[in-house]
Amino acid sequence: MRALHWHRETASYADYADDEQTMTTFSIETRNLSRIFKLDRAARKESGRILTALDDLNLQIHPGELFGLLGPNGAGKTTSIRILCTLLLPTEGEAFIEGMDVVKDVWKVRRIINMVSGGETCGYGILNARENLRLFTELYGIPWRVAKPRIEYMLKVVGLEKFCGVRVNKLSTGLRQRLNFARGFTTDPKVLFLDEPTVGLDVHSARQIRSFIKEWVVDHPEKTILLTTHHMVEADELCDRVAIIDRGKVQVCDTPAALKKLVQKETALDLTIKGLDPLPDSLDELPGVQSLTTNRETDRQVTLVHALLTDPEAGGELIRVMTGNGRRLMGLETSQPTLEDVFVKLTGRSLVDNNVDAAERDK
Amino acid sequence: MTGRDEVGKVRFFMKVVVARAYVRVIGAQREMSWIIGDTLLPFLTVCAYIYVYRAMKAPPEYTGFVVLGGVIMTFWVHMLWSMAMQLFWEKEMGNMARYLMAPLPRPALLLGMALGGIIMASSRAVIIYLACRYVFDIHFHFNEPWLALSVFLVTLAALYGMGMTLSSLFFIAGRGINHGLMAMHEPVFFVAGFYFPVRRLGMLTATAAAAIIPATLGLDALRQTMLNAHDTGLISARLELAILSVMSVVFVWASVLMIRKMEELGRKSGKLVLSEG
Numbered sequence: 026m027r028a029l030h031w032h033r034e035t036a037s038y039a040d041y042a043d044d045e046q047t048m049t050t051f052s053i054e055t056r057n058l059s060r061i062f063k064l065d066r067a068a069r070k071e072s073g074r075i076l077t078a079l080d081d082l083n084l085q086i087h088p089g090e091l092f093g094l095l096g097p098n099g100a101g102k103t104t105s106i107r108i109l110c111t112l113l114l115p116t117e118g119e120a121f122i123e124g125m126d127v128v129k130d131v132w133k134v135r136r137i138i139n140m141v142s143g144g145e146t147c148g149y150g151i152l153n154a155r156e157n158l159r160l161f162t163e164l165y166g167i168p169w170r171v172a173k174p175r176i177e178y179m180l181k182v183v184g185l186e187k188f189c190g191v192r193v194n195k196l197s198t199g200l201r202q203r204l205n206f207a208r209g210f211t212t213d214p215k216v217l218f219l220d221e222p223t224v225g226l227d228v229h230s231a232r233q234i235r236s237f238i239k240e241w242v243v244d245h246p247e248k249t250i251l252l253t254t255h256h257m258v259e260a261d262e263l264c265d266r267v268a269i270i271d272r273g274k275v276q277v278c279d280t281p282a283a284l285k286k287l288v289q290k291e292t293a294l295d296l297t298i299k300g301l302d303p304l305p306d307s308l309d310e311l312p313g314v315q316s317l318t319t320n321r322e323t324d325r326q327v328t329l330v331h332a333l334l335t336d337p338e339a340g341g342e343l344i345r346v347m348t349g350n351g352r353r354l355m356g357l358e359t360s361q362p363t364l365e366d367v368f369v370k371l372t373g374r375s376l377v378d379n380n381v382d383a384a385e386r387d388k
Numbered sequence: 389m390t391g392r393d394e395v396g397k398v399r400f401f402m403k404v405v406v407a408r409a410y411v412r413v414i415g416a417q418r419e420m421s422w423i424i425g426d427t428l429l430p431f432l433t434v435c436a437y438i439y440v441y442r443a444m445k446a447p448p449e450y451t452g453f454v455v456l457g458g459v460i461m462t463f464w465v466h467m468l469w470s471m472a473m474q475l476f477w478e479k480e481m482g483n484m485a486r487y488l489m490a491p492l493p494r495p496a497l498l499l500g501m502a503l504g505g506i507i508m509a510s511s512r513a514v515i516i517y518l519a520c521r522y523v524f525d526i527h528f529h530f531n532e533p534w535l536a537l538s539v540f541l542v543t544l545a546a547l548y549g550m551g552m553t554l555s556s557l558f559f560i561a562g563r564g565i566n567h568g569l570m571a572m573h574e575p576v577f578f579v580a581g582f583y584f585p586v587r588r589l590g591m592l593t594a595t596a597a598a599a600i601i602p603a604t605l606g607l608d609a610l611r612q613t614m615l616n617a618h619d620t621g622l623i624s625a626r627l628e629l630a631i632l633s634v635m636s637v638v639f640v641w642a643s644v645l646m647i648r649k650m651e652e653l654g655r656k657s658g659k660l661v662l663s664e665g
Binding site: 062107138140146147159160166208 | 411419488490656
């Protein structure tokens with residue numbers, strides 16, 4: 026059996042021999058995967074008795090691919106990863122890692138996977154950074170002579186070289202998150218799950234992590250990464266292909282460039298408005314405006330608006346309404362459509378708004 | 389399955405045991421605050437009972453009863469809070485998902501926690517024992533040293549086997565079990581006879597306590613073998629050793645079944661990790 030490998034440089038799959046015996050083994054595959062949670066009494070009042078976290082999820086990810094699952098909080102990204110990591114059973118459907126069933130071949134699957142959840146820390150505060158990484162490699166039976174160079178390398182990658190002898194309970198949350206990220210790579214997994222790996226990290230650290238992921242996939246073309254994120258820029262920058270997921274369903278799946286072509290007929294405008302006042306509701310009803318997403322920057326006291334226009338001439342009316350009531354336009358530029366625009370076009374909602382809603386619910 | 393595979397499996401098992409035990413052992417060395425909380429305070433409690441017995445002019449072996457009670461109590465408390473609650477703490481710390489996702493043998497994880505815990509608690513128990521031994525000039529008899537040693541080791545095996553089993557149960561029960569454990573403390577100290585010969589409770593109560601709390605039988609047997617307190621013993625020390633051996637096997641076997649069951653239930657319900665996304 027031969028696998029079909031993703032070629033990052035050409036953004037295509039390698040040709041394989043014209044042989045009847047040749048079969049495609051996906052690195053990760055889900056077939057009609059569903060997961061329903063029974064809710065506890067407190068949650069039932071708001072959401073009913075059950076919550077459908079995943080609904081007929083179908084994914085086919087090839088070996089060597091860096092595949093992104095992009096969606097707002099609560100879309101089902103983490104649930105998918107937990108099922109694929111053997112931590113959760115699906116309610117219906119099947120999932121396979123390197124052709125092995127995550128329900129039936131649990132132990133075989135566990136040998137070749139690892140997972141990093143951003144925003145989480147793990148390990149023991151009483152141990153130092155190096156000891157923690159060593160502990161986690163020992164749980165995979167990796168000999169110290171093999172683990173040691175990997176650990177030293179990863180400590181360097183995440184900038185913990187100077188702190189490797191410091192007890193973890195004396196490290197900042199950010200450093201502990203970076204240590205957790207390093208942990209995922211020290212076991213040299215064939216399939217790696219990165220669940221929002223840069224969430225909670227400062228801009229510089231997040232950039233470092235993203236650069237490392239990019240380098241790692243180039244250096245390890247046989248390894249597969251499934252990355253979940255609600256940062257469209259991250260998905261766009263890193264992923265070979267992206268599946269946009271919402272309410273447990275895949276809305277669309279393709280390369281970032283191909284996805285953005287879905288909204289290429291539209292014109293994207295980025296506007297900077299002075300002040301943080303709410304924008305008029307009538308904006309949503311303006312003809313020719315397909316979607317609007319806003320982001321308030323409190324430190325600069327400005328509101329950033331990203332608008333997707335089906336009719337470029339709608340831009341004038343948009344600016345007129347937006348700058349009424351003393352609001353001042355400080356900047357205007359046309360931009361390329363983003364994956365956010367794709368999400369909005371497909372779901373009618375914004376990734377950012379959904380995340381805010383989810384955060385409000387969590388409170 | 390070849391011999392090499394088997395050796396590899398055993399080596400992996402031992403590697404996990406040592407790796408997990410290391411956390412506890414190194415923790416005891418690096419956080420010395422336990423000397424106050426885990427040795428000085430229990431030592432003061434033991435002292436209080438010794439002074440009470442001496443003021444009442446109780447037979448001198450009662451002083452030894454209290455010291456041995458203090459030693460076994462150290463293991464009991466440690467087993468409950470650091471072994472039985474450990475899987476729950478691991479979940480709170482974010483480690484449980486990492487453990488369950490790894491291909492490690494689950495019993496090795498439990499055994500590592502237990503061994504590390506025994507080593508950690510032993511240092512506390514030895515300090516309490518030596519302090520009492522020399523402050524109060526208590527003389528222990530070691531007429532049957534191998535029997536005493538066997539009783540001690542098998543008591544620890546039964547105690548920590550119980551802890552290994554409870555760890556999965558407490559994991560499923562969640563945070564609420566904390567309050568249950570707190571409420572159980574004093575009644576267990578009482579029925580286990582940590583400060584007096586358990587036979588004084590009457591045969592029925594003492595037997596009932598011994599049937600569920602390995603510390604009761606272990607302590608009674610230790611008192612018989614180290615203090616020649618055969619008159620106050622519940623049953624013969626050898627019989628107690630035999631029962632404790634059976635309890636050890638049953639608890640360790642139950643712990644393997646329980647962690648398997650816990651993982652199965654957790655994967656079904658989604659409660660192996662902190663939150664759902």
